[in-house]
Amino acid sequence: MDTPATSNEGLRPWIASYPEGIVWDDKIDTTPVHEQILAACAKNPGAMALDFLGGTTSFGELAEKIVAFAGALQSQFGVTKGTRVALMLPNTPFYPIAYYGVLRAGGTVVNCNPLYTVAELGHITANAGADIMVTLDLQQIFEKAEALLAAGHVKKLVVAHFPNALPLVKKILFSVAKRKDLAHPDRSAHAAVISRFEDLLARKDSPAPVTIDPQTDIAVQQYTGGTTGIPKGALLTHANIAANMSQIDKWGCGLFYPPSKVIAVLPFFHIFAMTVCMNVPLCNGTPVIMLPRFELKALLGIFTRTGANVLPAVPTLLSALGRSDAVTQAQIETLEVAISGGAALPDEVRHAFSKKSKALLAEGYGLTEASPVVCCAALRVPSKPMSIGLPLPGTDIRFVDVDSGKVVGIGENGELQVKGPQVMAGYYENPEASKEAFMDGWLRTGDVGHMDEDGYVFLIDRIKDLIICSGFNVYPRTIEEAIMTHDAVDEVNVIGVPDEYRGEAPVAFVKLKDGHRLSEADLKSFLAEKLNKIEMPRQIIFKEALPKTLIGKLSKKELREEYAQMKAGKS
Template identity: 35%
Template sequence: MEAVWFNNYLPDSKRNLTYPKVPVFQFLIDSAARYPQNDALIFFNRHITFAELEELTNRFANYLQQKGVKKGDRVAIMAPNCPQNVICFFGALKAGALVVQTNPMYVEREIEHQLNDSDSETLILMADLYPKVTGVRANTPLKNVITFNIDGTASSLGDNTEDLQGILASFSPDYEKIDVTPDDLALLQYTGGTTGVSKGCMLTHGNLVANVLQTVEVVGKNYRRGNDHVIGVLPLFHVYGLTAVMNVSIYMGVTIILFPRFEPKSIIEAIHNYKVGIFYASPTMLIAINNHKEISNYDLKCLHTCVSGSAPLPNEVKEAFFRLTGVEAVEAYGLSEASPVTHSNPVNGLVKTGSIGLPLPDTDMKVVDINTGDECGFNQPGEMWVKGPQVMNGYWNRPDETSNVLEENWLKTGDVVEVDEEGYVFIVSRKKDVIIAGGFNIYPVEVEDVLFAHPKVQETVVVGVPDSYRGETVKAYIVLKEGETATEQEIIDYCRTKLAAYKLPRQVKFRPELPKSAVGKILRRVLREE
């Protein structure tokens, strides 16, 4: 496929970038030198400057080295967004370790799987989560368990654990740098498990560094370097939050306002009070803000950059957010296997509704027919393959599964897309989400777009369910706006005027909420299994 997308790059955007041959923690070292007294992190009433963050990460690196953690060892972090998460991430990297970000919502079985699969001997976690580890600890390689209280007070649990606060107070801030290269692994980023068994994506320092610079080139045009604020509510244990919120912000020297969970009013207040410029979000977050009952009491016009990812951004949500803030939310796309960002609509450039945008600099793309394997032309649906410096080395200890998704450095994304003549990519569906009813392919996003336009619908998702006659049929799950009521037949009749008969939802279920991942992605798998 001809790289026509370059024609829609902004005039000052580069097609190819130069990547420094440094580990990703060099970004923190550099920003601490440039902006030592600027806030790096704000967490409720606690402010941590770049100089302080640099020192704290050095202390933790020294602790790990004293405990015998060597280059290449795995260090797991299980925590919500908080300063301790950031400190331990960069401290572990400075010690030469690989970080294994672990979802704090995991249950014992999932924790045990990830610790064993990664062979992690060190775990840092919030003290409140420790009971979930006690029952499985003996079945894992764990040697060092460090706990902390999210408010920064000492966590004295005993039971062969150590307190992070005490560690940071007692170890030296003088860090003896070890040799870490761009080719060294930095992160085992486990896939969310929404597509099967969770697998560890092997991401190098070079992958993470490249993706920061690629992202900044496309969506960072309005950043006020060294003098800006970003909302840090996307989970840092998810690669979207880790790269776009944490690593990009550390590189740009801007302040991250951390939130351990998404609470719409807290986000709205922070944007208003701190005059926040940057908001990385998911569509569900934007929906919640758009519909907040007190939104008229706050001024969100300070925002200059909003990027939406993790799920398709409905046009109605985008337009409502624009009316509220004056900012056009741009849709982007990524996946754990690519650090994660591969595509984005350009901030300040041509934004196409319903599109994930253009490939980032140094990112190549092709679309492959899912039946024949032939390369598709423009406006023909097929699986998107990508190639670039942000693509993983493979899955940890899973060579067979690696060979299924990596072919001559091309990453098979599993997403069915169409590309228009200007290079803008439109996701049609995940290969696994395509509904085949009576021999017809039905792409859920097309039905969902119609449902989102219904004035009573706040959220919706469509899945295929077994049908004895058609093989599969369309089932819609709907969350209505507050105070609204509707019937199944009303929704079906509405769709009848806007969709071909074979695409119509045959079943409609109303729910108070939809199951979501940590970044707000609706879990179709959970609904299909109901």
Template identity: 30%
Template sequence: MSAPASATAGAPKGGVAPATKRVMNLSHILRQAARRFPQEIGFVHGPLSVTWAEMDARVDAMAVALAGKGLGKGDRVLVQSKNCLQMFESMFACFRIGAVWVPTNFRQTPDEVAYLAQASGAVAMICHADFPDHERIVREQAPGIATVIGIGDAPFGEDYDALVAAHLGRKGPVADVEHDDPCWFFFTSGTTGRPKAAVLTHGQMAFVITNHLCDLMPGTTQADASLVVAPLSHGAGIHQLVQAARAVKTILLPSERFDVAEAWGLVEKWKVTNIFTVPTITKMLVEHPSVDQFDHSSLRYVIYAGAPMYREDQKRALAKLGKVLVQYFGLGEVTGNITVLPPALHEPEDGPHVKIGTCGFERTGMQVQIQDDQGREVNAFETGEICVCGPAVFAGYYENPEANAKSFRNGWFRTGDLGHMDAEGFVYITGRASDMYISGGSNVYPREVEEKLLQHPALVEVAILGVPDPMWGEVGVAVCVTRDGAPVNEAEIIAFLDGKVSRYKLPKRVFFWEALPKSAYGKITKKMVREALEERGLLPLDKPLERSA
């Protein structure tokens, strides 16, 4: 890996020889759960339930099987699978032998997954039976893959459960690891280009686990239960790793399709105490009629990440669920550990004491700074790039010195998000640097206008992006989704905004769609909205905007 400059250590001082940085192998958290609560249920998927002791034994067996195929410390294992027990176990099995877990977004195309195999240098692949084309294309395009293991009734590779059964009862050695030894290649979503492999390490992730338990879900114990409503390949996987550290049972939705009523039914049945979501999924959970048909009083933490939640959506969620919302801001490269807004600071009503629009304050052990283009800290309330340093920051992008040089400056990781900090240290995200556009020489941050638009009673989702304009350089285009097809038109929306934002921030055009395109993780991305506008022939706009300055 080409490490960023910030990752290089200085020479030891005072004549003291540098000590080893040996740390706990992350798979040990599963062993701890199995020792303390062997017969407690650790994993639930439909009718399947597995105890901690059973899962630890299965992970041992798979670790022995992988080692028997020559896999060991530093080897990358590509995992193409939807959420299931075997996928979850594969993470611990890789950790146990010191290999690197390389999960894909299972909704990616075969060619996209083949690129991830090439970019990671993977030498083995664990693939669910539902993805034969992925396995075939990966084998064709990534000749480095020497071992393939199939999950379920797969027409390829060796059978995962058969390998487990063949080695059950055996315990291989647990790999010794140091702080900076990689354990997980966390691929970025690729919204601004091809995905990059962010290298997460054993030492870093031990801090992340501790920090999540401290800041996101304090008081978590084995009596808790966690419902998974997102792919385990990314943020949900980190969340479930944290749950395992406290022997919290993980509950998967029984089907691939997200069924809101089914989710609420599981909350009631298993007395679920925490859910990791994104704002769009939280919105679906809250606005579906089934929210009133099941008991969700067990919930203590509904954690949303990936994007800030619009204020109107916050209010509706708080009205339905009570003060259980937890927001955190953090990229995969910082494994979520940038800011937190705990339940106590999620107020159901606006007021002078409510910090509307904030994503919270700095996480424990982390430092946030708002910087200008030269890397200088700006004053309170001034807009700049949100930068962060601390033990949760990743080791760098795998074999990508150009991306590392661009993303690190003076030891700070540059998030690419714009925002400001108030005098008390609360951070406010204005938007991605790439989302900002310049109209008539003035900067426009779409999120500010989107927040205003969502106050309109007929609108449930909004995305605004800048597009080229011959007169103003760039202008805004708003794409809106109405509530239950409520009648509303472009003129009404523009009139609603007039007076609420400066005139140069008014969108030139407003389009109404049945739904906004979303990523596999339920996030609305401006890149996908732009592509959809182009596919529908709505871009480029061809008439200059007539308006007063």
């Protein structure tokens, strides 16, 4: 793959397919996001910015808290340009306050998934050199933060009091009924290095100005690659983050402006939600309606209570809306646009969702290293089905043959590669991985697909998920799409396993819908006309649940480990 590929940059067939009013070479705004949010707050301070379970924060209040937190970070912790600050927070008002506060203070945000193990969190914080962590006093989360302190991975904690995020009645109820769920940081053996979030805000320290170079200064150090190896810290500059916001904003044709209301059920610490659920709407003065985690009943309640109309989602969430008998058209009638990302959107999920909602369902595509969005279906008019849409303004893409490294033609499959202002600066202190991530200046995505004559992009699978059977390329997604067409199937995930005769063979893990039964033989018979002999799964394993990542993406990593253990147990 080191062979220099010829470039098709400048040949952009997708431009002719752009919706009216969108210009590919439009000016991209790279104003740092913390400057944008404070400007949005000043423009309409009385408007609602955040809604958390009915408790609201106005833009004016948000600005005051961002500035106060930034001031405290500087005066109390010495945060300055380049200081890494870890955030281990679910979706609550504390997250945007901390996120924008860190950036205003000159620091770099290091996002941490609260469901990671202490070992995983230890690697991220130690690798990043994040001595300060902002977290919550919910026991399940706080005990991990405390363990990181004890191990020396972080040196200081800032802990927010969860009930303070709730409206008054819920705050009182929580404090009475759920007090066992709360930790007591003041009783910790490490209390001397633990500060209360609320106390820092109460100081109302004014932050000193910080001169940011958007092109070189790092806003977010986002760890990625945990499902395939040791997580690497993608360095996203202020310009990377702002550019992708600007690209999405242009692509939305006004969607992310009032009177829209955006639902944030995806976690902000994930790059998709950070950009699409938080940064883009808030910087346009649009309210964000938060849920701390996905619960179908709570999500339906948001539509009823707020009339929210924009839902960034993952396929498993859309599947729950489309397939659940508990969901009616009337309950989600305010929804106008659903944006699917994070994983491939199965056609069956698309159809099921369309029966419950008249909303436009647009599939997008991105990766952490691109801040994250690269391509997206149009958000105001229909796009070609099964496509991830068109490259965003200012974004160039090409497809490169996996074996020869040469650019392939229209309709031919190859690795998708990207250029654009949203592409990362590299990986933190990992020059080897940074070099491997690029091919003569183009970011390698590891995803295989093609472009049609109209510039629409279609993905087939991940290079690393590719199964090579008897020398033939077999794509798990092809098998998954075929299995999903059976009425009894709820979810499916296909992996490649060692095979003495063919080298590798596909194995399918299937979850059936409630109340349905299906045998392996019957399902293989159903698939006989849909798959060739090489694609037919060697084995179909039925499970009551399939492993997922926190954002809801079906995870192959756990299935590979489970299958290896099964084989080891039999041998």
